[in-house]
Amino acid sequence: MSDKHETAARTADALPDQQPNQLPDEIGGARDATHWAKAVSRLNVSQVPEGAINLNVTGKRLTSPIQGFGKMWQKTYQVRLPQERVSATDLIATWKQRFPDFWPEGNRFYAPLTGIEPGEVALLNMTLPGRMKLSTGVMVLYADEESFTLMTPQGHMFAGWITFSATEKDGETVAQAQVLMRASDPIFELGLTMGGHKQEDRFWNHTMREVAAHFGEIAVVDTQVVCVDKRRQWSRWSNIWHSSAIRSTVYMLGAPVRAVRARLGGKSTG
Amino acid sequence: MTESTATFDVRQIGPASIVDIRGDVTSGSEDVLMSAYDAAGNAKSIVLNFSELSYMNSGGIGLLVTLLVRVNRQSQKLLAFGLSDHYRQIFELTRLDEAVGIHDSEQAALRAAGAG
Numbered sequence: 001m002s003d004k005h006e007t008a009a010r011t012a013d014a015l016p017d018q019q020p021n022q023l024p025d026e027i028g029g030a031r032d033a034t035h036w037a038k039a040v041s042r043l044n045v046s047q048v049p050e051g052a053i054n055l056n057v058t059g060k061r062l063t064s065p066i067q068g069f070g071k072m073w074q075k076t077y078q079v080r081l082p083q084e085r086v087s088a089t090d091l092i093a094t095w096k097q098r099f100p101d102f103w104p105e106g107n108r109f110y111a112p113l114t115g116i117e118p119g120e121v122a123l124l125n126m127t128l129p130g131r132m133k134l135s136t137g138v139m140v141l142y143a144d145e146e147s148f149t150l151m152t153p154q155g156h157m158f159a160g161w162i163t164f165s166a167t168e169k170d171g172e173t174v175a176q177a178q179v180l181m182r183a184s185d186p187i188f189e190l191g192l193t194m195g196g197h198k199q200e201d202r203f204w205n206h207t208m209r210e211v212a213a214h215f216g217e218i219a220v221v222d223t224q225v226v227c228v229d230k231r232r233q234w235s236r237w238s239n240i241w242h243s244s245a246i247r248s249t250v251y252m253l254g255a256p257v258r259a260v261r262a263r264l265g266g267k268s269t270g
Numbered sequence: 271m272t273e274s275t276a277t278f279d280v281r282q283i284g285p286a287s288i289v290d291i292r293g294d295v296t297s298g299s300e301d302v303l304m305s306a307y308d309a310a311g312n313a314k315s316i317v318l319n320f321s322e323l324s325y326m327n328s329g330g331i332g333l334l335v336t337l338l339v340r341v342n343r344q345s346q347k348l349l350a351f352g353l354s355d356h357y358r359q360i361f362e363l364t365r366l367d368e369a370v371g372i373h374d375s376e377q378a379a380l381r382a383a384g385a386g
């Protein structure tokens with residue numbers, strides 16, 4: 001568990017397009033104003049935590065499902081807990097605070113030092129089928145007391161967002177993770193159809209069970225998968241240029257060369 | 271979060287259907303929004319009026335993406351007006367502005383819909 005719980009030494013800042021410290025009154029007085037990230041053109045990671053690879057985040061744009069390639073899916077994973085054990089707001093507060101703890105082994109979420117707050121960027125090191133390592137990230141798009149949403153950048157496995165929420169109903173607190181996504185490019189789309197969807201289901205089932213277990217419940221995960229749009233957006237095939245899978249693989253293959261260069265550089269300067 | 275407090279009233283103007291949105295748009299608004307879309311019928315353009323929107327979370331934005339898919343499937347256009355600076359920023363942030371035509375006024379939106 002310790003290897004995936006990275007209390008990062010601060011990850012990232014977004015590059016604001018707009019005035020960074022606008023008050024709600026200055027942006028129309030909307031009640032949700034402080035819950036949303038400020039508009040950004042491209043992501044920027046100012047400090048990379050030890051062990052994290054910032055390979056596919058800096059300089060990337062955010063991508064909604066509109067910019068993705070593959071079929072559009074909405075996947076919902078829910079667990080139910082007794083309300084007397086945890087309220088919706090307490091559950092979300094804990095989830096934000098301990099987010100990396102609930103992930104499956106082999107996957108790391110380098111949380112921002114300031115926590116899951118709107119506009120913060122987190123780096124991810126994932127393990128895909130075939131033990132392939134993939135480096136990417138997410139930005140906190142939205143966060144309030146009952147929910148938070150992570151949005152993906154260009155090159156991520158999927159274009160879209162994941163919303164984590166909790167609600168209270170009939171004496172139960174329902175924790176939910178909901179993914180709205182398209183595979184970013186043709187390779188990831190192929191990967192999803194060849195086992196990727198099942199792996200993603202396993203990933204979030206594990207996460208939801210861990211959330212429930214944290215509150216002392218052995219929960220059954222209710223999974224609902226809806227194909228929102230069966231059409232693939234072929235005009236987006238060129239997203240493959242940003243593919244974090246390809247870029248991560250090239251980076252890994254270049255590791256020996258970088259090691260030799262570093263050694264030679266160290267000798268010449270030492 | 272699951273209960274909807276938003277209303278979606280539909281007006282037909284020529285080839286466009288205007289959906290007047292009032293209140294809080296969250297994921298709980300799905301049924302009422304989709305009912306409004308069904309009521310909009312076979313309009314060539316669906317025009318969303320956000321001038322009375324008071325709150326929207328990420329679930330609400332997700333609903334708009336889902337609506338966009340349905341609109342595209344019917345070869346309709348999705349337009350919007352009445353967005354405050356704050357909600358315009360959110361449309362830019364989530365890149366919805368690349369798929370939804372955003373206009374300053376109802377007249378401008380209707381002109382774009384071919385109903386002005």
